[in-house]
Amino acid sequence: MEKLFYCSKLDMTIGKICCIGAGYVGGPTCAIIAHNCPSIQVTVVDLSEERIAQWNSDRLPIFEPGLDDIVKGCRGKNLFFSTDVEKEIIEADLIFICVNTPTKNYGVGKGRAADLKYIESAARMIATVSTKSKIVVEKSTVPVKAAESIANILKANVKPGVKYQILSNPEFLAEGTAVKDLLQPDRVLIGGDQTPEGHEAIQALCWVYGHWVSKDRIITMNTWSSELSKLAANAFLAQRISSINAMSAICESTGADVTEVAHAVGMDTRIGNKFLKASVGYGGISGFGGSCFQKDVLNLVYLCECLNLPEVAEYWQQVININDYQRRRFANKIIESLFNTVTNKNIAIFGFAFKKDTGDTRESAAIYICKYLMDEGAKLHIYDPKVEEKQLITELTHPAISDDPSRVKELVTIHKDPYEAANNTHALVVCTEWDEFINYDYEKIYGSMLKPAFLFDGRIILDHQKLMGLGFNVITIGKRLQRPNVHRPYAQAPAQ
Ligand SMILES: NC(=O)C1=CN([C@@H]2O[C@H](COP(=O)(O)OP(=O)(O)OC[C@H]3O[C@@H](n4cnc5c(N)ncnc54)[C@H](O)[C@@H]3O)[C@@H](O)[C@H]2O)C=CC1
Numbered sequence: 001m002e003k004l005f006y007c008s009k010l011d012m013t014i015g016k017i018c019c020i021g022a023g024y025v026g027g028p029t030c031a032i033i034a035h036n037c038p039s040i041q042v043t044v045v046d047l048s049e050e051r052i053a054q055w056n057s058d059r060l061p062i063f064e065p066g067l068d069d070i071v072k073g074c075r076g077k078n079l080f081f082s083t084d085v086e087k088e089i090i091e092a093d094l095i096f097i098c099v100n101t102p103t104k105n106y107g108v109g110k111g112r113a114a115d116l117k118y119i120e121s122a123a124r125m126i127a128t129v130s131t132k133s134k135i136v137v138e139k140s141t142v143p144v145k146a147a148e149s150i151a152n153i154l155k156a157n158v159k160p161g162v163k164y165q166i167l168s169n170p171e172f173l174a175e176g177t178a179v180k181d182l183l184q185p186d187r188v189l190i191g192g193d194q195t196p197e198g199h200e201a202i203q204a205l206c207w208v209y210g211h212w213v214s215k216d217r218i219i220t221m222n223t224w225s226s227e228l229s230k231l232a233a234n235a236f237l238a239q240r241i242s243s244i245n246a247m248s249a250i251c252e253s254t255g256a257d258v259t260e261v262a263h264a265v266g267m268d269t270r271i272g273n274k275f276l277k278a279s280v281g282y283g284g285i286s287g288f289g290g291s292c293f294q295k296d297v298l299n300l301v302y303l304c305e306c307l308n309l310p311e312v313a314e315y316w317q318q319v320i321n322i323n324d325y326q327r328r329r330f331a332n333k334i335i336e337s338l339f340n341t342v343t344n345k346n347i348a349i350f351g352f353a354f355k356k357d358t359g360d361t362r363e364s365a366a367i368y369i370c371k372y373l374m375d376e377g378a379k380l381h382i383y384d385p386k387v388e389e390k391q392l393i394t395e396l397t398h399p400a401i402s403d404d405p406s407r408v409k410e411l412v413t414i415h416k417d418p419y420e421a422a423n424n425t426h427a428l429v430v431c432t433e434w435d436e437f438i439n440y441d442y443e444k445i446y447g448s449m450l451k452p453a454f455l456f457d458g459r460i461i462l463d464h465q466k467l468m469g470l471g472f473n474v475i476t477i478g479k480r481l482q483r484p485n486v487h488r489p490y491a492q493a494p495a496q
């Protein structure tokens with residue numbers, strides 16, 4: 001049996017880990033810890049009975065390639081899912097706070113600041129029930145100095161003999177590749193107090209990750225640097241996507257091809273090709289989606305404003321503005337191409353998840369494309385291989401998307417088969433880069449559509465020349481396509 005890590009300053013051994021929040025991060029992260037650390041008992045708790053029941057069932061609440069096998073391999077041995085939040089907190093030596101931190105939709109900072117109410121309630125719960133010392137690890141993405149608030153809540157309510165150390169350990173996994181990202185992380189980041197007690201807590205968490213991550217990939221620093229590094233990393237990634245999307249607009253007006261531009265730029269080793277080529281291929285449609293980029297960049301903008309750094313806030317706000325612009329631009333292009341009206345036209349939507357290999361729809365570009373088309377009265381026929389019907393309807397009937405749920409019902413049909421979705425439509429819009437879309441029988445699809453048949457490839461994944469050969473009018477991002485053998489001169493700059 002492995003010797004467990006003993007923290008002399010807190011007088012405890014790391015034998016039990018509890019994770020508060022059984023979501024996209026808490027579930028996979030703890031499954032990987034349990035898989036790699038058989039001597040540690042890991043329990044993931046959540047207030048949602050439905051979510052915990054799903055984690056304990058054959059159908060996990062989230063789709064992540066490779067996750068099923070890992071969960072099934074350790075569930076019931078050293079990995080548990082429970083709604084008994086209090087009991088698990090009491091027993092744990094180390095607690096991950098992995099709750100959601102959405103953008104605030106009320107009060108001060110509405111629409112920009114991170115809503116920390118779930119973090120605070122988790123911290124208060126720990127403070128209320130703990131009867132022994134603990135290391136509390138902030139894994140949720142938070143504004144800088146949030147760990148200080150957690151520490152203040154814990155210390156203000158501390159029981160005699162109980163001590164706490166607070167660490168920041170932000171998560172960098174991406175959905176769809178969570179298992180790979182967790183098993184082979186680029187880096188694990190741990191921030192803590194620069195005191196002997198803080199260093200020991202940092203070492204305890206390094207020991208946990210050290211079971212499968214090599215030492216040179218585990219970096220430690222002060223808490224505030226760690227918190228800011230997470231926001232900075234997401235802001236840099238989002239900025240790259242907005243940069244290439246801004247270029248895509250120039251490409252469409254000049255005859256340049258954004259794929260070629262991204263290739264040329266990305267060959268510079270100082271710049272690198274990641275999140276450039278993909279941004280054209282994956283994010284081209286309408287900028288970035290997903291639960292985090294927008295929320296975290298907005299969170300950074302708000303932080304800058306609070307710190308009285310308006311120029312810095314404005315700089316990062318532009319990343320969001322370009323993303324919004326890209327979304328709108330693509331929807332407008334669909335409407336313009338369809339002879340400036342989509343009212344009562346049938347439009348097939350291929351893909352609703354915010355990226356491939358996930359069923360997550362949060363902030364998905366497809367939601368906004370659907371919204372803009374529904375606003376114009378288009379009839380949508382949606383197909384996604386992983387998104388559940390209930391989830392899809394919840395997104396489209398959200399008050400920010402539609403103020404009339406009955407109208408959504410009238411305009412939207414959800415299909416289980418892509419060929420059915422495309423049948424009798426005026427246009428087909430690819431919104432997610434699912435691999436299966438590449439190999440469909442487009443000849444069959446073309447044959448079943450109304451003519452002229454339009455195909456809008458928002459992810460730049462299809463063979464455009466082949467599709468045009470079949471008869472489709474193909475429109476994509478960052479490139480003007482010409483029908484084979486048809487000569488169209490480039491647009492000239494407007495006359496002075
Ligand atoms: N989704 C992602 O790919 C990534 C997310 N993050 C960050 O990780 C955090 C969690 O994100 P997700 O897992 O996506 O969120 P999620 O919404 O999927 O999961 C959060 C869970 O916490 C539960 N919860 C909230 N308050 C609770 C409480 N007091 N007690 C027990 N359970 C509670 C909710 O019921 C929910 O199931 C966020 O801060 C996010 O920014 C970081 C990296 C990647």
Ligand SMILES: O=C(O)[C@H]1O[C@H](OP(=O)(O)OP(=O)(O)OC[C@H]2O[C@@H](n3ccc(=O)[nH]c3=O)[C@H](O)[C@@H]2O)[C@H](O)[C@@H](O)[C@@H]1O
Pocket residue numbers: 141171172173174175176234237241274275276277278279280282283284287288289290291292293354355
């Ligand atoms: O904090 C988070 O939540 C996570 O956010 C992103 O992960 P995720 O949102 O799951 O997925 P990404 O692969 O980053 O894609 C985000 C969005 O950007 C788009 N994208 C991605 C890459 C690209 O080059 N261009 C582009 O538009 C995707 O289509 C998607 O809509 C980061 O990649 C993770 O490191 C981070 O941990």
